Amino acid sequence: MLYLCSVKLLFTLFSAALLKRQAFAQFLPLYDANLTTLNSPHDPNITISYKVPEGACKTAFDTQKQYSGWVRIPVEDESTNLFFWFIEAREPTPALTIWLNGGAGGSSMSGFWQENGPCEVVEKDKDNLEVKAREWGWDRASNMLYIDLPSVGFSYTTPITNGSFDSYNATTIFPPEPIPEWSSPWAFTNGTFSIPNPSTNTFTAAHLVWNLLQAFLLTFPQYNPPLNSSTGISLFAKSTTAPYAPLFASYFHSQNLALSNSSLPSSVLPIKISAIGLINACNIDPVSQAQSYATMATNNSFNLPLLTTEQASPIMEAFKTRGGCSDLLAVCRSDNPTGLTKDDQIQVCQQAASCMDSLTFPYQKYTSRSLHDISNPSFDPLPNQTYLTYLNSLAFLSALGSPINFTDLPPAYPPLSPDPIPALTSLLSQGVRIAMISGDRDYLCNWYSTQSTALRLASSLPSYSPFLNAAGYAQIYSNTTYIGGAVRQFANLSFSRVYDAGHFPSYSQAETLFEVFARVVLGDRSLSTGEEVELGGTFATEGDPEATHTAELLATNVPNPRCYIRKAAETCDDESTRAVLRGEGVVINGVWYNSSDDWQLPGQRDGTSGQDPTTTAVMTGIFTTSISASTETANSAPVSRQGSAAYGLSVVGVLAGALLL
Template sequence: MACLHYLLLTLATIAPWSLADPGWNEEVLDGIPYLTFHHADTNSKLSVAATSSSICETTPNVNQLSGYIAIDDDTNLFFWFFESRNSPETSPLVLWLNGGPGCSSMLGLFVENGPCYYPEDASSDSDPVLNSESWNSYANMLYLDQPVGVGFSYGNTEINSTTQGSQDVWVFLQAFLAAKPEYAKSRFGLFTESYGGHYGPDIVRFIQLQNEAVDQNNTKAIKIDIMALGINNGWIDPVLQFPAYLDFGLSNNYRQLINESQFLAGMELFETQCKPAMQNCTLTTGTSAECNEAYDICYYATGFDVAETTNLDVYDIRISAEDPPNPGKYMYQAYLQRSDVKTAIGAQADYVECSDLSWEQFYSTGDPSRSFLGELTEVVRSGIRVLLWAGDADWLCNWVGNLAVANAIEYSGQKDFVERAVSTYSVNGTVRGEFKTVENLSWLRVYNAGHLASFDQPQVALQAFRQTMADTPIEAT
């Protein structure tokens, strides 16, 4: 069957389309009225439900869109778009993706960098409040639930690899930009975290290859002005990052996780068992079985199983299981299950924060064991500004491993980057981390932050984000 792309949107605040426009029709889906529009150039069907809701972004005159793109009948990806609070017509366009694989970008929206959040003292029946450090104070922000089955996305398609998912993300961007042509010429950035260390480099490379096809007149696609990639606490290259569990476990600023004898034993197992197994598994070589075996060997060889025998939080080792949770942090999960909220944003499925099935599908192909250092290297070599940053209390995708990845990127500035000493990174005179930049590559360690660095240090995150999207090196203020 030919692939018919559908873009299904729910519009909040001010609707830029109406039945008065040529080509629009009415449609009702599960009780929600939509305006539908067939866009011939992209073979797309645009469906828009107009509301006057004040969901999440309540700043006056700031528009938002939410809904679905159906890649085909079995792949329906949910997204939420927020216009920039300041000069949206000249602001860059940024796509945010959470990792997993299989975790919803609503986590990033409500906990890390979106327009609204739940404060620690919020009541269970309350609505979220405005986030003054939201990234849409600077950029037009897109949040996408992918792959299928994650967040509000639904369908029966099995997405089992990073490269497969990248194509769906590109189709979404093409359809969105065709539907909103005022953003088609915008500077574009992709920011992601965790398993986004796989997603980010592969998606950017896919965009670049499609842009080359546009330049060669081999496609009528919209050329995307990709100019920045940001990855925090990313899982990028297993061979470099598995031994970092041992380095970080032995020595970090918060608590010693393993002793010297465990470190030495783990390093021996890494060299004799883990590394050889991983070298049989690359992006293009190694069977799924070989890659899965390599992952399991390395998991136990490098001491990560310590997490199974301790009460620490691997995403933030400052936290123990006995510590009371932040009551407001994840209150948005219940909010997103409310029928009035789902209707307002046009959600057609029940919310799934992280999909175990998605993880199992990616694991079945050995995807977590495959390195995306090569794709990241190509991105850096192309001149796109790249920021690798990490909260330094995260063990799962720790800053030690992220620095090892940054040092391994073979580009014109590599020697200088490796040899350059770190400088303090401050926000308005307060030291919040350390960093180094050579040419278009920056690395940042964020103090007193875990895996969700934007949640723990929102001012640091916003400053580094703004500097990167301005196509300038990050610097202390």
């Protein structure tokens, strides 16, 4: 995750001397968490503590069960407490989906509240937030299990301690400090946090998550899919956490093998991953990623030159130069094949990660556009960040029984995983469905890079050569009136380009992302139409060999800026930063305004209304059509355009040959 913060501006405007002012007191009081705690049957040293988080999240139906809590796992002389939140599907299904968020270890609560979770936070009035069910939440098709990785979000390592959170530098400070002169009580707050554990690595994280799954599924066996189920367990991961998904799945597979040869006790459950979904993936194939930055900047599908050829030339120079990103990555991944975090290995990987981040500097220097969505301003107000205020309210924290405040990003986390391509290749050869999905307006983790990665993966397996020379791009039918993107699919491998979506495609194009997701987790489905097919055979989508569909970015869709105090580094421009740090204006529902008169209800704002389900929304159902015989190609004009806020569409009409399940 990159921060477009004005740190230099802050220190030039204000002295670095500290005033003896106390930050807003937000240390968590002692309260009864009311958690049920059990020893895990697979290991008595591991405990699971959980509760029903009453009132924290409104689901589509009151009958849907929810459980949130922590799995406590001893690690050397401390304990890691991994946070989970489970939501039962709206209709009975054996499918279980695990969600891991990105941002180099960002909290899965981001995906939960901003993109695909069962509920969302909306503004009801001034200083009044409300939680509503999300129409296109992924619980519409699957049981969902959201997990925070070690030292991320609500996960914590003991001991926990009081500290200060600096939202402009996105850091936690221990012990608590007075407010710096250059900051303000809005941007520098007290809280209770976990001290990050920099020794966490990919292998350790995989082992911890495996233990969480053991504890959860042994405690709630009714949510463990049958091993012979076509749906099974799916693992979806996003952005810079996407490489972890295949590495985790490979570790789970190795544990299954150990169980089969009696190297593990019989109380252990096999964890079989049936599908892996990679959403706007970064750091899987760095070579393709580096090349894609120049392509996206100079020759993108919106016919919008973002950089000149001269401005873009430093990108590949920085990657290929001696001692540059390519060399650093080679050392990082060759010297660190199992993800062990020795100090020297960590240092090289941190240098490699910093170098990869620097490849976006020309884009940031010469454009005023968001890394996450080229149609938005650099200080991007989307998706809505109001949930950060809600998650730090005492009412919410007590509903979860959380001993710590919520922060969106960890101060320290391993920046790069081992090379995930061998793991992806192995999993694909074992019959695991691999779905790569990208919004086409994302610059940071763009679709050109993901497409290249899919082609590279197919070329590594002779049996997948048809993905390269036979499969074409077919339209993704989101509903009866909208084409949401283009998909290239052969057998268990697919790449989907989602139209008019940025780094948060489930926010930008909620219905399309849901339909693609549902087709992936159900198994044996065409991602184009949702029809049942035999993926184990020779199924391939038909269409053009390239995804050449073009569109225009409409200036009328540019959202108004919003300065979210708890996400100040990414959302507050220089002008609002100056005012915030002078203590001017007001903060309403976590957003800074010049005056209270500037606040409006979400529906009155351009581009920031979110996806509130309407009273007539149909909250169940998956769209399927038999329109596969259509002569339209994936690169032809869509049937209609689905605007970034057009989520009230429910499929109640049926085309000839179309079907709702």
